[in-house]
Amino acid sequence: MLWLNFLHLYQPVNKDAYIIEEATEKSYLRIIRALEEHSNIKFTLNITGCLFLRWEDLGYLDLIKRIKILVNKGNLELTGSAAYHPLLPLIPEEETRRQIKENEEILKKYLGNNFKPKGFFLPELAYSSKVAKIIKSFGYKWILLDEFAYNGRTEEVDFNEVYRDSYSSLKIIFRSRELSSSYVPELIFQLLNCGAETSYPIITATDGELYGLRHNDPDAIFEKVLKHPKLKTITFSDFVNKHTKIYKIKPINSSWETTSRDLKNRTPFSLWFNPKNKIQVKLWELANFAYNLIEKNKKDKNYSWARWHFVRGLASCTFWWASGRDFRHVFGPVSWGPDEIERGLNEFIRAIRSLDNPHTKKDKLKAEKMYIKIKSMVWSKHWKKYWPLNS
Numbered sequence: 529m530l531w532l533n534f535l536h537l538y539q540p541v542n543k544d545a546y547i548i549e550e551a552t553e554k555s556y557l558r559i560i561r562a563l564e565e566h567s568n569i570k571f572t573l574n575i576t577g578c579l580f581l582r583w584e585d586l587g588y589l590d591l592i593k594r595i596k597i598l599v600n601k602g603n604l605e606l607t608g609s610a611a612y613h614p615l616l617p618l619i620p621e622e623e624t625r626r627q628i629k630e631n632e633e634i635l636k637k638y639l640g641n642n643f644k645p646k647g648f649f650l651p652e653l654a655y656s657s658k659v660a661k662i663i664k665s666f667g668y669k670w671i672l673l674d675e676f677a678y679n680g681r682t683e684e685v686d687f688n689e690v691y692r693d694s695y696s697s698l699k700i701i702f703r704s705r706e707l708s709s710s711y712v713p714e715l716i717f718q719l720l721n722c723g724a725e726t727s728y729p730i731i732t733a734t735d736g737e738l739y740g741l742r743h744n745d746p747d748a749i750f751e752k753v754l755k756h757p758k759l760k761t762i763t764f765s766d767f768v769n770k771h772t773k774i775y776k777i778k779p780i781n782s783s784w785e786t787t788s789r790d791l792k793n794r795t796p797f798s799l800w801f802n803p804k805n806k807i808q809v810k811l812w813e814l815a816n817f818a819y820n821l822i823e824k825n826k827k828d829k830n831y832s833w834a835r836w837h838f839v840r841g842l843a844s845c846t847f848w849w850a851s852g853r854d855f856r857h858v859f860g861p862v863s864w865g866p867d868e869i870e871r872g873l874n875e876f877i878r879a880i881r882s883l884d885n886p887h888t889k890k891d892k893l894k895a896e897k898m899y900i901k902i903k904s905m906v907w908s909k910h911w912k913k914y915w916p917l918n919s
Contacts, residue, residue, distance in 0.1 A: 529719065529720060529724075529725075529726060529730065529758055529759055529760065530729040530730065530760050530761070531716060531729070531730045531732070531760070531761050532572070532701070532729055532730065532731045532732070532761070532762065532763075532764060532767055533571045533712070533732055533761065534571075534572045534573070534574070534649075534672055534703065534731075534732065534733035534734075534764060535559060535571060535572075535573045535733075535734060535735070535736040535739070536573070536574045536576075536649065536733065536734070536735050536736060537556055537559075537573060537574065537575045537576065537579055537735075537736040538574070538575075538576040538578075538579055538613055538651075538735070538736075539551055539578075539579050539582065540578070540612075540613070540840070540843045540845050540871075541578035541579075541581060541582060541612060541840055541843070542840045542843075542871060542875065543582070545582075545585075545586055548579075548582050548583075548586060549586060550741065551736075551737050551741050552583070552586075552588060552591070554737075554740035554741040555736050555738070555739045555740040555741045555742075556591070556736055557591065558739055558740050558750070559571070559573075559736055559739055560591065560594055560595060560598065562750065562751060562754055563603050563604055564594065564598065564603075565751075565754075566754040566755070567601075567603065568761075569603065569754050569761050570602065570603055570605070570761045570762055570763045570766070571603075571604060571761065571763070572604075572605040572606075572607065572647065572763045572764040572765070573604060573605070573606055573607070573736070574606065574607045574609050574649035575595070575606060576609055576610075576611065576612075576613050576651075577609070577611035577612075577631040577633075577634035577635060578611055578612050578613065578634075580592065580634050580635070580637075580638050581634065584638075592638050595639075596638065596639050596640070599643075602763075605645075605646075605647070605763040605764065605765055606635065606639070606645055607645045607646075607647040607648055607649045607672075607764075608628065608631060608632060608635070608645040608647070608648045608649070608663075608666070608668055609628075609631050609648065609649040609650075609651060610624065610627035610628055610631055610651055611627045611628075611630040611631040611634060611839070612627060612839040612840060612842060612843050613651045613843045613844055613845070614627060614651060614839075614842045614843060614844060615651060615654050615797060615800045615801070615844045615847065616650060616651060616654055616656070616659045617654050617655070617656035617658065617659055617781065617797060618654075618797060618800065618801055618812070619842065620819060621658065621662060623819065623842070624659060624662050625662060627839070628662070628663070628666055629666075632644075632666075644667070645668070646668065646669045646670065646765045646768075647668065647669065647670045647672065647765060647768075648666075648668040648670070648671050648698075649671075650663075650671060650672075650673075651844055652783045652784060652785070652799075652800070652844055653672065653673055653674045653677075653703075653733070653782075653783050653784035654782075654783040654797055654800075655671070655673055655677050655779055655780075655782055656781045657693075657695035657696065657778075657779075657781075660693050660696035660698055660779075661695060661696045663696065663698060664696040664697060664698050668698065669698070669699060669765075669768065670690075670699040670700065670701060670764065670765070670768050671693070671698050671699075671700055671701075672700075672701050672702075672703060672733055672764065673700055673701075673703070673779060673782075674703055674705055674733075674782065674783065674784040674786070675702045675703065675704060675705050676705060676782050676784075676786050677702070677779040677780055677782040677786075678691075678702060678777065678779065678780075679780065680780055680782070680788065680791050682705055682706065685702045685704075686728070687702065687704065687728040687729055687731050688727075688728050688729065689771065689773075689775055690767070690768050690771040690774055690775075691774065691775050691776070691777045692774045692775065692776045692777070693776075693777070693778075693779060694776045694777065694778045695778065699768050699774060700777070700779065701731065701764055701767060701768065702731065703731050703732055703733040703784075704730070704732060705784065707730060707731075707732050708732045708733055708734050708784075709857070711738065711743050711745070711749075712730075712732045712734060712738075713739075713745070713749045713750040713752075713753045714745075714749050716730060716753050716759070717749050717752060717753045717756075720753070720756050720758055729767070733784070742860065781796040781797075782796045783796065783797055783799065785799050785853075786798075799847075799848060799851050799853060799863070800844055800847040800848055800851070801847060802851065805850065805851065805852075806905065807850045807902065807905050807906055807909065808847055808850050808851070810898065810901065810902045810905065811846060811847055811850060811869070811873065811902060812847070813898065814873070814876050814877075814895065814898045814899065814902065815841065815842060815846075815876055817880075817891075817894075817895060817898065818838055818841070818876045818877075818879050818880050818895070819838065821880060821883070821888065821891050821895075822834045822838060822879060822880075822883070825883050825885050825888065828883050828884050828885050829884050830882045830883055830884045831883075833882040834879045834880070834882040834883055835879070836879075836882075837875045837876070837878040837879035837882060838875065838876065838879040840872070840875040841872040841873070841874075841875030841879065842872075843872060845868060845871075845872065846868070846869060846871070846872025846873070846875075847872075848863050849863055849864060849865040849866075849868035849869050850863075850864070850869050850906070851863045851864070852864045864910075864914055866906045866907055866910045869906050870903065870906065873899065873902055873903065873906075876895075876899070877895060877896070877899040880892055880895045
């Protein structure tokens, strides 16, 4: 049985230290240790640049060294991404380019100046042809997409094949949404032990936190699977390289959470921007206002500090926590968290407050009103709608 396993390791750069430490101790270290102990196993990971930054702050330099060793041995393949995990189809093209470039610089800092990934991870697997063309311009060879991006359905992808994006010429590997929604090691363990044969590779992509933080695995099924003699793993780049016949397609705008209803409503990224979600609409208004104001003041002596705050607010989590969708079916929470929304909201207003130019005073006052309005909306909704469910 061939298993292509993609794991996404990410924590917002402004997340509380104890949360990053918990995810690292329970999940990330487990994944790295498993690769160290099973030299025949190969995984492909995205480790977002901002997580490397926090690991250094929190004293996980030894973990970074271990990751570098696994990369050099070929057991671990890392991809490129955007440094602070924004929803790329929803942000300005110049911001997309900046974050891709910064992510590359961060990876080189920790993995060596010659390090250059072949694949690219779109945060939340959020695809658009515009973003794909930008990724291609940086020299990347392939991207991972959810099978929903093929044509809005989940039963027509041939997982034996590699596809090519007609818009960008990037090669595409599709993950199985259904299989990725399970605790994948447990599923593979069952298939292997019942002697099931598959005519196609098992291609899965999940958050790394599934391996310990979100899902308790007291029987160590993950480690048992890796020892199984009938299991074979390869990296995503190796899978791409094995294919000479590539099928051209035109992917649709989508993410790994896009639904048929989203497509019908023409809101493929509704989890992060739903026109009917008043809080998300206002958050994006403030985000765009902050971006434009900062860009108008590139010569401001505090420009870099304004950018420092802005990119932290632009993380997809700011908007995700305002969606209110239930993710308990995939080992997650209900995506409503006023404190998490406020975390991003505070970064946007601090970015604007950071500017030194006295001519920004009028814009700052406007931003403060927007900020106060959003805070009021968030907490009013929390107490009126969500508190009764928890009381």
